[in-house]
Amino acid sequence: MPKTNMKDTIKNVSIDLFYKKGYFASSINDIARAAGIQKSSIYYHYSNKEDILFDILKTAMIDLDSKLESRLAGIKKTEERMRTAIYCHTLFHMRRQKEVLISDSELRGLTVDNYKIIIEMRDKYDRKFQSILKKGMDEGVFAENNYKILSNAIITMCTAVSIWFNPHGQLSKEKIAQIYADFNLKAIKV
Amino acid sequence: MPKTNMKDTIKNVSIDLFYKKGYFASSINDIARAAGIQKSSIYYHYSNKEDILFDILKTAMIDLDSKLESRLAGIKKTEERMRTAIYCHTLFHMRRQKEVLISDSELRGLTVDNYKIIIEMRDKYDRKFQSILKKGMDEGVFAENNYKILSNAIITMCTAVSIWFNPHGQLSKEKIAQIYADFNLKAIKV
DNA sequence: GTCTATAGATGGATAGAC
DNA sequence: GTCTATCCATCTATAGAC
Incomplete structure (x- = not known):
């Protein structure tokens, strides 16, 4: 124990x-x-109240990023990388529902230095999605479009699953993540 | 003046x-x-601090709903109704960025009675999206799927535009709303 | 309709004993 | 490593004058 x-x-x-x-x-x-x-x-x-919040937010961000990295390892095809990234992101936002909801609504509780650290981690993570999406457009597997806007749209949709997801609902976390991946892939493919 | x-x-x-x-x-x-x-x-x-918050949230919700109703008036085709609803919702969440962000993060500031009133208005609004989406699936213009999940996915994506939208960015609100409508229509169509 | 003054509770944080 | 005791700032809200 x-x-x-x-x-x-x-x-x-x-x-x-x-x-x-x-x-x-x-x-x-x-x-x-x-x-x-x-x-x-x-x-x-x-040392103070903010320190607790910062600890929670930092851990969540580190875990989110490392999950993505380990899931993406070894996958070469851009379409499959995008699908995996969306699936992984959505799943994480159901499995760690409380922490990610805190991350999305309590950032203002941080003082400037800590705020910058979290935002930088988040931007770095976001750029990974952007780069996969852009690569797919360059390769011609995804329809040409504003990749930053679409990347924001996709990430925020999958992040927001944490708002409405009910752990006692009928569909499993994995099934919902699958629906989200299919939905977004269909929307971005040529 | x-x-x-x-x-x-x-x-x-x-x-x-x-x-x-x-x-x-x-x-x-x-x-x-x-x-x-x-x-x-x-x-x-x-009468108290919460009253100010409640006033803000109620007004935003009433305005959001009445914008949708007036935009939908007279439109018959289900696909066009869905497109209009998504466009309207997204546009509102950029035009009234501050209020909708408050709506999405400060609901906990309300006491039970006021909370229930806002949630009920929100549910009623959400059901309008669900019903259009379901109708499209029944008619065969949208691909068969879990309409509640997809409706949540679409609404939260379009709501979240308020998080990242920058009024000083290059793209106009209308252009972004257009991209969002196209993206989601492509994803749900057969 | 706005002011001054203040009640009364609660907040984050520290000092120092054990 | 947890306790009791306390400081001091700040909070929401009210009373009553103008």
């Missing part, structure tokens, strides 16, 4: 709270109560 | 503040300062 780590506990209850009530509406006191400790004890593990 | 109405001023500066800093991070004091009055004067126009 895994060692109970208080820092992880704080992080996990914070994910729940930020997801349910939002970052600003969740107090240090709320977090402490959920973690079963006094609020001052939080500061032994994290 | 239009009469300067303090209630409207409060509403407008609140839209700016909620958009920039978020609802919980914006204080009554911030709003008062931006409106050029003392914070106690806010309470002459609105």
